[in-house]
Amino acid sequence: MAGKLNVGSHDLPVSKSLAEFMKGGWAESERRGLPLHPAAPWAESRRDRVSAAYPGIRLVIPAGVLKVRANDSDYRFRPHSAFAWLTGIPGSEAVPETALVLEPTLDGHEARLYLHPRSPRDTDEFFRDRRFGEFWVGRSPTVREAHARYGLNIHHIDDLSSLLGDGTPSLVVRDQDSKIDSQVPTGEGESEFVTFLSAARLIKDAYEIAELQAAVDATILGFEDAVKSFPAAIKEARGERVVEGAFYSRARLAGNDLGYDTIAASGAHACVLHWIRNDGEVNDGDLLLLDAGVEMESLYTSDVTRTLPVSGKFTEAQRKIYLLVYEAQQAAIAAVKPGAKFRDFHRAAQEVIAKGLAEWGVLPITAEESMDPDSGLHRRWTLCSTGHMLGLDVHDCAQARADQYLDGVLEVGQVLTVEPGLYLQPDDLLLPEELRGIGIRIEDDVVVTEDGCRLLTEKLPRHPDEIERWMANLLGF
Numbered sequence: 001m002a003g004k005l006n007v008g009s010h011d012l013p014v015s016k017s018l019a020e021f022m023k024g025g026w027a028e029s030e031r032r033g034l035p036l037h038p039a040a041p042w043a044e045s046r047r048d049r050v051s052a053a054y055p056g057i058r059l060v061i062p063a064g065v066l067k068v069r070a071n072d073s074d075y076r077f078r079p080h081s082a083f084a085w086l087t088g089i090p091g092s093e094a095v096p097e098t099a100l101v102l103e104p105t106l107d108g109h110e111a112r113l114y115l116h117p118r119s120p121r122d123t124d125e126f127f128r129d130r131r132f133g134e135f136w137v138g139r140s141p142t143v144r145e146a147h148a149r150y151g152l153n154i155h156h157i158d159d160l161s162s163l164l165g166d167g168t169p170s171l172v173v174r175d176q177d178s179k180i181d182s183q184v185p186t187g188e189g190e191s192e193f194v195t196f197l198s199a200a201r202l203i204k205d206a207y208e209i210a211e212l213q214a215a216v217d218a219t220i221l222g223f224e225d226a227v228k229s230f231p232a233a234i235k236e237a238r239g240e241r242v243v244e245g246a247f248y249s250r251a252r253l254a255g256n257d258l259g260y261d262t263i264a265a266s267g268a269h270a271c272v273l274h275w276i277r278n279d280g281e282v283n284d285g286d287l288l289l290l291d292a293g294v295e296m297e298s299l300y301t302s303d304v305t306r307t308l309p310v311s312g313k314f315t316e317a318q319r320k321i322y323l324l325v326y327e328a329q330q331a332a333i334a335a336v337k338p339g340a341k342f343r344d345f346h347r348a349a350q351e352v353i354a355k356g357l358a359e360w361g362v363l364p365i366t367a368e369e370s371m372d373p374d375s376g377l378h379r380r381w382t383l384c385s386t387g388h389m390l391g392l393d394v395h396d397c398a399q400a401r402a403d404q405y406l407d408g409v410l411e412v413g414q415v416l417t418v419e420p421g422l423y424l425q426p427d428d429l430l431l432p433e434e435l436r437g438i439g440i441r442i443e444d445d446v447v448v449t450e451d452g453c454r455l456l457t458e459k460l461p462r463h464p465d466e467i468e469r470w471m472a473n474l475l476g477f
Contacts, residue, residue: 039088062177198399222250239282259293259301270439305443419443
């Protein structure tokens with residue numbers, strides 16, 4: 001064990017006698033016969049694709065390090081998405097300061113995992129080290145356990161430095177582990193390597209789609225929990241946090257964590273696109289926009305939004321706005337199909353919204369004039385894009401080139417969100433008073449199929465009539 005122990009300033013001193021006493025009397029507990037993780041064969045196939053693209057080059061993909069939240073308290077560890085994609089290691093099993101190395105060979109690459117294995121009993125680490133000690137953070141796999149579980153050749157992280165210093169041409173996913181960054185000179189083509197890893201995730205394999213469906217199914221349960229919390233939320237000064245907390249409990253119970261910070265926006269807060277303070281009141285008669293997703297142990301996440309009447313019933317004005325967004329989403333979903341441009345579904349939704357705003361007398365020009373890229377006046381009330389790729393990251397594949405993603409075409413196996421919205425600010429004097437302070441977004445997750453797309457979120461109601469019936473059942477009225 002190289003390096004010093006990670007101890008805190010307020011840790012009690014340990015005598016030599018106690019240290020020696022701690023090192024004896026432990027039963028052998030290495031786990032035998034561990035099954036290969038279901039993601040491992042899929043991860044191996046992904047590594048083969050990466051290997052074929054970079055012959056003769058060492059590829060280093062760090063898991064990342066712990067990030068400080070406050071003083072000596074760290075955020076919960078979540079490995080880098082490229083590392084997760086290429087190893088299949090679940091979030092709860094990922095160890096900080098681990099690295100995947102694809103070591104070049106004559107016929108491709110050897111996949112090596114350099115990790116900090118289970119804290120050994122012949123050192124002080126297991127009971128004193130706050131970062132890796134088993135008594136502090138729980139059990140890490142031994143070398144043999146990790147090999148059986150992930151199907152990778154396992155090496156101790158302490159052996160990585162000597163490997164990286166041998167002069168082999170290397171590409172590193174940087175800014176994840178400063179120690180690794182300092183040991184490998186920046187190689188030509190590293191930014192392209194990151195772009196490649198991002199674009200390679202655009203089309204999901206069967207394992208990924210199944211995990212995304214599981215994330216959606218768990219999220220639907222979280223939305224049910226959130227609705228059931230509405231009566232309690234109405235009674236609290238910061239009722240939005242009651243709703244947020246109800247969903248969070250489901251995320252931790254069913255998955256690894258939240259896929260992103262929950263938006264629980266009641267009333268005019270729904271007009272703030274990324275409202276995450278969630279400290280407002282929840283009032284009967286208002287709408288609540290809930291944008292939330294469960295991240296599974298595999299680290300795949302959903303991203304779903306529903307705008308719900310707190311009372312269980314939409315008012316006439318709320319229903320009018322909601323139906324326009326619903327019709328826009330219907331048009332967008334119909335535009336999601338293989339061969340269509342990625343931006344087509346956004347344009348389809350915008351055409352419906354622009355037409356609706358013109359019919360309301362809100363838009364000062366025609367819908368056709370507003371759809372001109374040099375105009376876009378309707379976007380005063382609908383600033384956001386209508387969707388994005390989804391996967392290990394809530395905004396997945398973000399480093400892919402524009403021609404591969406934003407300016408590309410849709411392909412079978414891609415998973416994306418469809419989420420039009422209208423955000424009618426409370427101080428907007430161009431709007432009739434009864435429409436002000438209402439924000440509506442409807443967001444669903446879809447997978448592109450041979451003949452269009454399939455809603456992963458089809459079991460969660462979208463139409464206002466369906467929402468009212470669903471809420472009545474959940475709330476018991």
